[in-house]
Every structure is written in structure tokens, then in C-alpha cells.
Amino acid sequence: MTSQTLREARKYEEASEKLIKTEERPAFHLSARTGWMNDPNGFSYYNGEYHMFYQYHPYDSHWGPMHWGHAVSKDLLNWRYLPAALAPDEVYDRDGCFSGSAIELPDGRQLLMYTGVMREQQKNGGFSDVQTQCLAVGDGIDYEKYEMNPVLDEKDIPEGCSRADFRDPKMWREKDGTYYCAVGNRPADGSGQILLYTSEDGFRWKYKKVLAANNNRFGKMWECPDFFELDGKWVLLTSPQDMLPQGFEYHNGNGTLCLIGDFDKEADSFTEQYNQSIDYGIDFYAPQTVLTPDGRRIMIGWMQNWDACAIRAHEDLWFGQMSLPRELFIKDGRLYQRPIRELEGMRSGKVEYKSVQVSGTINLEGIKGRKVDIELSIRPEDERNLYQKFAIRFAQNAQYQTSVSFRPREDILKIDRKFSGSRRAIIHQRRSKVNSGNGNLKLRLIMDQFSVEVFVNDGEQVMTATMYTEKEADGISFYADGEVKMDVVKYDLI
Numbered sequence: 344m345t346s347q348t349l350r351e352a353r354k355y356e357e358a359s360e361k362l363i364k365t366e367e368r369p370a371f372h373l374s375a376r377t378g379w380m381n382d383p384n385g386f387s388y389y390n391g392e393y394h395m396f397y398q399y400h401p402y403d404s405h406w407g408p409m410h411w412g413h414a415v416s417k418d419l420l421n422w423r424y425l426p427a428a429l430a431p432d433e434v435y436d437r438d439g440c441f442s443g444s445a446i447e448l449p450d451g452r453q454l455l456m457y458t459g460v461m462r463e464q465q466k467n468g469g470f471s472d473v474q475t476q477c478l479a480v481g482d483g484i485d486y487e488k489y490e491m492n493p494v495l496d497e498k499d500i501p502e503g504c505s506r507a508d509f510r511d512p513k514m515w516r517e518k519d520g521t522y523y524c525a526v527g528n529r530p531a532d533g534s535g536q537i538l539l540y541t542s543e544d545g546f547r548w549k550y551k552k553v554l555a556a557n558n559n560r561f562g563k564m565w566e567c568p569d570f571f572e573l574d575g576k577w578v579l580l581t582s583p584q585d586m587l588p589q590g591f592e593y594h595n596g597n598g599t600l601c602l603i604g605d606f607d608k609e610a611d612s613f614t615e616q617y618n619q620s621i622d623y624g625i626d627f628y629a630p631q632t633v634l635t636p637d638g639r640r641i642m643i644g645w646m647q648n649w650d651a652c653a654i655r656a657h658e659d660l661w662f663g664q665m666s667l668p669r670e671l672f673i674k675d676g677r678l679y680q681r682p683i684r685e686l687e688g689m690r691s692g693k694v695e696y697k698s699v700q701v702s703g704t705i706n707l708e709g710i711k712g713r714k715v716d717i718e719l720s721i722r723p724e725d726e727r728n729l730y731q732k733f734a735i736r737f738a739q740n741a742q743y744q745t746s747v748s749f750r751p752r753e754d755i756l757k758i759d760r761k762f763s764g765s766r767r768a769i770i771h772q773r774r775s776k777v778n779s780g781n782g783n784l785k786l787r788l789i790m791d792q793f794s795v796e797v798f799v800n801d802g803e804q805v806m807t808a809t810m811y812t813e814k815e816a817d818g819i820s821f822y823a824d825g826e827v828k829m830d831v832v833k834y835d836l837i
């Protein structure tokens with residue numbers, strides 16, 4: 344039975360979606376059907392399609408009582424909205440259905456696990472969250488909340504840990520049929536940890552152990568964990584709040600963290616070996632992964648920065664986009680990402696230039712647009728005379744531009760959206776250290792109207808940023824201080 348709250352949300356989204364023109368949205372990145380979107384939830388493959396749920400407040404382009412929005416796709420690029428899947432309509436989730444995950448049950452039903460939030464008045468008059476893990480079972484469109492909810496609550500967390508920060512369950516099923524689930528939590532030291540739970544049937548869950556502890560190394564509370572095997576290693580993805588910067592690797596604010604190591608299944612113990620940021624740009628958070636039927640591990644993140652949400656005006660009808668689906672792999676202890684290969688099927692209008700000399704600013708015939716896939720490789724014209732700087736500028740007209748620039752002497756790649764039309768005092772630039780041998784660098788830029796994702800050196804690093812520049816600004820130009828040789832291929836993405 345769908346509740347009144349969910350029925351109203353479904354009615355509302357259906358009507359207000361019609362007010363948003365297709366061309367006011369990204370073309371192949373999933374955006375909020377209407378209102379507000381944050382984290383990807385329940386990213387899964389079910390009944391022959393990919394399902395993406397998301398943190399959703401349909402009534403406003405700002406965060407509010409969380410629902411789960413829902414969309415499906417056959418290729419992860421063309422999305423079709425389905426009616427909202429969950430609404431905050433029970434006592435235990437009356438203040439929000441927070442992030443969670445989805446799996447298929449052996450009987451063919453889909454199981455969702457999410458965080459139910461209930462705000463409780465304290466003795467001193469203040470309010471504090473009670474966060475619990477809850478289930479809903481459905482057929483890919485309609486979901487019934489489990490009558491025994493919540494299935495994990497404060498009784499299931501270690502002593503001294505916070506029941507107000509206990510969220511974002513990520514479930515998976517091992518080959519032997521055992522269900523696992525990783526949940527973010529705040530221990531007594533005020534930082535973050537990931538708790539591991541197991542279940543025989545997906546409904547009755549038991550606390551197992553602390554899978555990974557932050558010990559205040561990377562930010563504080565760890566949100567939105569994902570844990571999976573990849574190329575012989577185990578990978579823990581999480582999104583820490585309240586980060587302090589560490590060199591060019593981690594930045595202030597909400598960040599993303601990838602821990603790579605080994606998982607001893609007998610002891611359920613994870614040993615960390617490597618750590619890195621997942622994305623080095625401005626807008627990327629709370630990613631989730633799915634294993635495709637052909638065995639690829641694909642990740643999608645919320646293409647937004649919590650501290651920079653003011654980038655869009657209040658009167659906009661939608662807010663929030665998902666990143667490109669990215670295929671993950673590990674090479675030499677590093678997480679690599681590539682745009683999913685299905686994107687190549689969207690390419691048209693190829694324009695290619697080889698060994699172009701760039702010195703000062705140049706435009707190239709046929710290279711422009713806001714929905715484009717650009718592959719660039721640059722090298723110094725003269726090895727003994729290294730250039731100072733190279734830049735590609737896009738979403739450009741007389742007034743606006745966003746740029747990605749590279750200083751080979753420092754090996755610093757910078758993304759800069761200061762002139763993208765933003766009217767807010769938020770972060771507009773980010774720099775990252777990259778690997779380049781003597782001014783040689785390979786970039787692939789994917790643009791989709793309001794975003795750019797820059798894949799560096801075949802996926803060794805990615806820098807992502809949104810830019811809400813007016814669509815008419817579709818120029819692209821190249822710049823060098825010094826002399827650069829460049830190969831460039833551009834495709835339109837439609």
C-alpha cells in the first residue's frame with residue numbers, strides 16, 4: 344500500500360517535471376526529476392535494467408525531508424524516471440529516508456535498505472537524530488516497508504558509538520549466499536568508522552565488527568561506504584565530512600576517500616594498504632558502485648559539493664546531477680576511472696587535428712559545444728624549452744569561460760569556474776598534482792551542458808566540476824604560454 348505522503352510526492356513530481364524543458368537539463372547525466380537531488384542510492388541491476396534511486400526532495404530545489412527518487416536505464420546514459428520509491432511516512436523515518444542500497448533477493452524481489460531518521464527532542468530542549476537501518480521490498484516500482492523495521496538500531500552498534508550518526512547501509516551478497524552490509528558511524532573519538540553486519544536472509548542482521556576506523560585521519564564522520572573486490576584487491580570507498588587539507592591529495596570540507604587493501608574473509612578483516620582521493624575536482628561526493636552483468640565495476644557519484652550548493656539560484660526548478668558512470672580498475676595500487684564505454688556509442692561529428700602548434704590563444708574550426716567528448720594530448724614543441732602553461736577554455740563566450748590549465752614546471756592541473764556565471768562566494772578553483780613527464784599530458788574532457796569531468800592520463804585521476812553557465816556560451820579555445828604541440832579529437836555527444 345502506498346501511503347498518502349508517497350502518493351502526493353508522485354503526483355507532484357509528475358506535474359512539476361513538465362515545467363522543466365529537456366534542454367534545461369544535462370543530456371546524459373541523471374538530474375533530479377524535479378526539486379532537489381543528492382546521493383545516489385540503491386544503484387543496482389535488476390530485471391534487465393540499471394536502477395538508480397537518489398536522495399530527493401521533490402517540493403523544493405533545496406534539501407528537505409528525504410524521499411527516494413527513482414530512474415532506470417539500459418545503458419547508464421539514457422535514463423527514464425519512475426515514480427518516487429520511498430517517502431518519509433513511518434514513525435522511524437518520519438524525518439527522512441536517508442541513503443542506502445539495493446540487492447535482488449533469491450525469490451526475484453528487490454530489497455532496499457535505507458537509513459530511517461527520526462528527530463527526537465532531548466531533555467535540554469534540543470533535537471538529536473535517531474538513525475536506524477530499515478528495509479523495503481518491491482518489484483522495481485512499488486516498495487513495501489518491512490513490518491519489522493528498523494532492522495538495525497542503537498542495540499546493534501558498539502558501546503559509546505553514536506546513534507545519531509549511523510547511516511548509509513551498503514549491502515552485498517557473497518558467493519556463499521551470506522549477506523553483508525557496511526554502515527557509516529561515529530565512534531566515541533568523534534571521527535568515523537565503517538561497521539560490518541551480516542545476515543543469512545537479508546532481513547535479520549547481526550553486528551560483526553568494525554570494518555575500518557578513521558581514527559581522525561581523514562576528516563570526521565565517514566558517510567556512504569561501498570566495499571567490493573576489484574582486480575584482486577578490496578576497495579573501500581567512503582565520503583568523509585569535515586576534511587582538513589593534506590597537500591594536493593585531500594581538500595577542506597566534504598571529501599572522497601578510497602582505501603585499497605586486502606580482505607581476509609575468514610576473519611572478516613580489512614587491511615589497508617593505499618589511500619587516495621576518488622575525485623580531485625570540486626563536485627563529487629557519496630559515490631556508489633554496481634557490478635554489471637558482464638563483470639565491470641561501475642561507479643556514479645553525486646556531482647556536487649555540499650559547501651558549494653549555493654551555486655544555483657533558489658528559483659531553479661531542479662538541483663543536483665549524478666556524475667558520469669565510470670568504470671573502475673586498479674593499477675599499481677591506484678584506483679583508475681574511465682568513462683563507461685557505452686559513451687562511445689553516443690559520439691558523432693568527429694573533428695581531429697594532429698600536431699597543432701599552440702602558442703597564445705587559438706580556436707580550431709569545428710571544435711565547440713557543450714555536449715562534447717574531447718581527447719587531448721600535449722607535449723612541448725621543444726623538449727629543451729618547456730612551456731609555462733597550457734589551457735583549454737570552454738563554455739566560453741565574450742563574458743564567460745571555464746578552464747582547465749596545466750603548469751608543467753609544477754605538474755599542477757587546475758580547474759577554474761570563476762567566470763562560469765556563478766554569483767556566489769564559493770569555491771571556484773581546485774588544483775591537483777598530476778603525473779606528467781616533461782610537459783607531456785593526456786586529458787579527456789566530457790562536457791554535458793552544466794558539467795565537465797576531466798580524466799587525466801587514461802584515468803589515473805579525475806577532476807569534476809559543475810558550471811551553470813548559460814548554454815549559449817559554447818566556445819572552446821586553446822592557450823599556451825610558450826610553445827605546445829597538441830593532438831586533439833572532438834566528438835559531439837548526443
Ligand code: FRU
Binds near residue numbers: 382441442566629
Ligand atoms: C551524504 C548524506 C548521507 C545521508 C544523506 C542525507 O551526502 O549526508 O550521509 O544519508 O546525505 O540526504
